[in-house]
Amino acid sequence: MAEHLQSRQMASFMAPCAPLLLLTLSLCFYGVIQAKPLSDLTSPYLSPATFPASYQKMLKTFKIFAYIPEKLQPFGTAVESLFHDSLLKSSFITTNAEDAHLFYLPFPHDSSRNYRGIVRLIRNLRTDFPFWNRTLGADHFYVSCSGIGMNSDRNIVELKKNSVQISCFPTAEGRFIPHKDVSFPHLNDQHLHAPPGNGTAKxxxxxxxxxxxxxxxxxxxxxxxxxxxxxxxxxxxxxxxxxxxxxxxxxxxxxxxxxxxxxxxxxxxxxxxxxxxxxxxxxxxxxxxxxxxxxxxxxxxxxxxxxxxxxxxxxxxxxxxxxxxxxxxxxxxxxxxxVWNSSPQPYDAFHTVMYQLWLRRHTIRYARWESI
Structure with a gap:
C-alpha cells in the first residue's frame, strides 16, 4: 500500500513544474506511468476500488486516544479549533489507550514558536505514559497550521521527525515532511449556492x-x-x-x-x-x-x-x-x-483528514497489521 501511494504521489509531485514532454519522460524514467483501468478515468480517487470499503472500515474500527491538558489555550485558527472539537466529540475517541491506533497531542496556541511548552508536554508524556517511549512518537499526531520547524531539543527532534503533523495548505517551506505529514484545506464559505443558468462558461x-x-x-x-x-x-x-x-x-x-x-x-x-x-x-x-x-x-x-x-x-x-x-x-x-461542517458529515473534510490518519496507522504498529 505504501509503495502504491508513493508511486502515485510521485506523479502528482512532478506534474506542476515540467513541460509536457519532459514530464512524460521523467515519469517514465521513475516508472510511475501505468496503464489505468477504465474505472480510474471516471474516479478522482487514487484507489477507487478500495477507498469505499477502507473508509467504512475506518468509521467502524479507528480509535484515537487524546491527551487532554488541564488547561488548553485556544487554537490560532478557526479550522484548527473545528478539527479539534470535531475529533473530541467523534466516535473515534477512546478512553482505553491500549485500544488506540494513534495518539492525539493538542498543542497550545502558536505552537510553531512555543517550543518550551511543547518540550514540557512531551517530557511529561515520557514520565506519565508509556506510549511515547515505545515508538518515539511515531504513532502520535498533532495539529499546527503554521507547522513546526526544527530545533535541537531531543523532544522537538522526535516530534518533527516521527509524529504526524496536520497543517494548513500551503505549509511554510521546510515545515512539511511529505511521506509523513498531511495538510487540510481552509474553511469553505458555506453560504455559496450555485446560481441558476445553463452553466455555460463566460x-x-x-x-x-x-x-x-x-x-x-x-x-x-x-x-x-x-x-x-x-x-x-x-x-x-x-x-x-x-x-x-x-x-x-x-x-x-x-x-x-x-x-x-x-x-x-x-x-x-x-x-x-x-x-x-x-x-x-x-x-x-x-x-x-x-x-x-x-x-x-x-x-x-x-x-x-x-x-x-x-x-x-x-x-x-x-x-x-x-x-x-x-x-x-x-x-x-x-x-x-x-467541505467543513460544524457537525461532521460523511466524506467531508474532517472525515477525509481522519482517513489520511487511518492510512498512517501502520507506520509503527506492525503487531496490529490489518488489510487496508
Missing part, C-alpha cells in the same frame, strides 16, 4: 487577487497585469459578495491560484466545477488529501517559467477532446471532501 479563467500575500507579489503582478487585458480572463482585486462570487466560479472554466499565496478558494472552485489552476515556481508536496485524490485529474499545475502564454497553451491542451469535461466532473466529486 471566461476561460478567473483570478481573484483579494487577500493574496506578499510571497508571490512579483509573480502575481506579472500574471495579473497580462491577464487584465485579455477578454478570456476575469481578474478581480476586491472581495465579492457570496452570490457574485458563486456566479464568478460557475461562469469560469478555470480558477487561478498562486501556490504560496491565498489558496483558500480551491475547495470552492472544485465544488463549482471551476477546475483549479495552480501556478507554482517549485514542486508541490503538501496538497490536501494527496493519499486520497488523484490531483492530476482534478486540477492543472502550471510552472511559472512559461508565463501567461505558457499557461494559456496548457489550458488549451486541457480543453481538447473530452478532457476538460471529465476534469470538471471529477473536480465536483472531489469537492465534497473540502
Amino acid at each position: 471566461y476561460l479563467g478567473y483570478l481573484n487577487l483579494n487577500g493574496s500575500g506578499d510571497q508571490n507579489g512579483k509573480l502575481e503582478s506579472t500574471f495579473s497585469n497580462e491577464l487584465r487585458g485579455d477578454p478570456q480572463f476575469l481578474v478581480e482585486s476586491e472581495a465579492s459578495d457570496p452570490a457574485l462570487y458563486a456566479e464568478r466560479l460557475s461562469s469560469s472554466k478555470f480558477c487561478l491560484f498562486f501556490y504560496g499565496g491565498d489558496v483558500s478558494g480551491i475547495g470552492d472552485a472544485l465544488q463549482f466545477g471551476c477546475v483549479p489552476v495552480v501556478i507554482t515556481e517549485r514542486p508541490i508536496l503538501d496538497l490536501p488529501f494527496m493519499d486520497v485524490l488523484r490531483w492530476s485529474e482534478i486540477a492543472v499545475f502550471v510552472g511559472a517559467g512559461g508565463g501567461v502564454e505558457g499557461m494559456k497553451k496548457q489550458l488549451g491542451r486541457t480543453c481538447e477532446g473530452d478532457r476538460y469535461e471529465r476534469m470538471k466532473n471529477l473536480a465536483m466529486v472531489a469537492g465534497q471532501h473540502f
Whole structure:
C-alpha cells in the first residue's frame, strides 16, 4: 500500500513544474506511468476500488486516544479549533489507550514558536505514559497550521521527525515532511449556492487577487497585469459578495491560484466545477488529501517559467477532446471532501483528514497489521 501511494504521489509531485514532454519522460524514467483501468478515468480517487470499503472500515474500527491538558489555550485558527472539537466529540475517541491506533497531542496556541511548552508536554508524556517511549512518537499526531520547524531539543527532534503533523495548505517551506505529514484545506464559505443558468462558461479563467500575500507579489503582478487585458480572463482585486462570487466560479472554466499565496478558494472552485489552476515556481508536496485524490485529474499545475502564454497553451491542451469535461466532473466529486461542517458529515473534510490518519496507522504498529 505504501509503495502504491508513493508511486502515485510521485506523479502528482512532478506534474506542476515540467513541460509536457519532459514530464512524460521523467515519469517514465521513475516508472510511475501505468496503464489505468477504465474505472480510474471516471474516479478522482487514487484507489477507487478500495477507498469505499477502507473508509467504512475506518468509521467502524479507528480509535484515537487524546491527551487532554488541564488547561488548553485556544487554537490560532478557526479550522484548527473545528478539527479539534470535531475529533473530541467523534466516535473515534477512546478512553482505553491500549485500544488506540494513534495518539492525539493538542498543542497550545502558536505552537510553531512555543517550543518550551511543547518540550514540557512531551517530557511529561515520557514520565506519565508509556506510549511515547515505545515508538518515539511515531504513532502520535498533532495539529499546527503554521507547522513546526526544527530545533535541537531531543523532544522537538522526535516530534518533527516521527509524529504526524496536520497543517494548513500551503505549509511554510521546510515545515512539511511529505511521506509523513498531511495538510487540510481552509474553511469553505458555506453560504455559496450555485446560481441558476445553463452553466455555460463566460471566461476561460478567473483570478481573484483579494487577500493574496506578499510571497508571490512579483509573480502575481506579472500574471495579473497580462491577464487584465485579455477578454478570456476575469481578474478581480476586491472581495465579492457570496452570490457574485458563486456566479464568478460557475461562469469560469478555470480558477487561478498562486501556490504560496491565498489558496483558500480551491475547495470552492472544485465544488463549482471551476477546475483549479495552480501556478507554482517549485514542486508541490503538501496538497490536501494527496493519499486520497488523484490531483492530476482534478486540477492543472502550471510552472511559472512559461508565463501567461505558457499557461494559456496548457489550458488549451486541457480543453481538447473530452478532457476538460471529465476534469470538471471529477473536480465536483472531489469537492465534497473540502467541505467543513460544524457537525461532521460523511466524506467531508474532517472525515477525509481522519482517513489520511487511518492510512498512517501502520507506520509503527506492525503487531496490529490489518488489510487496508
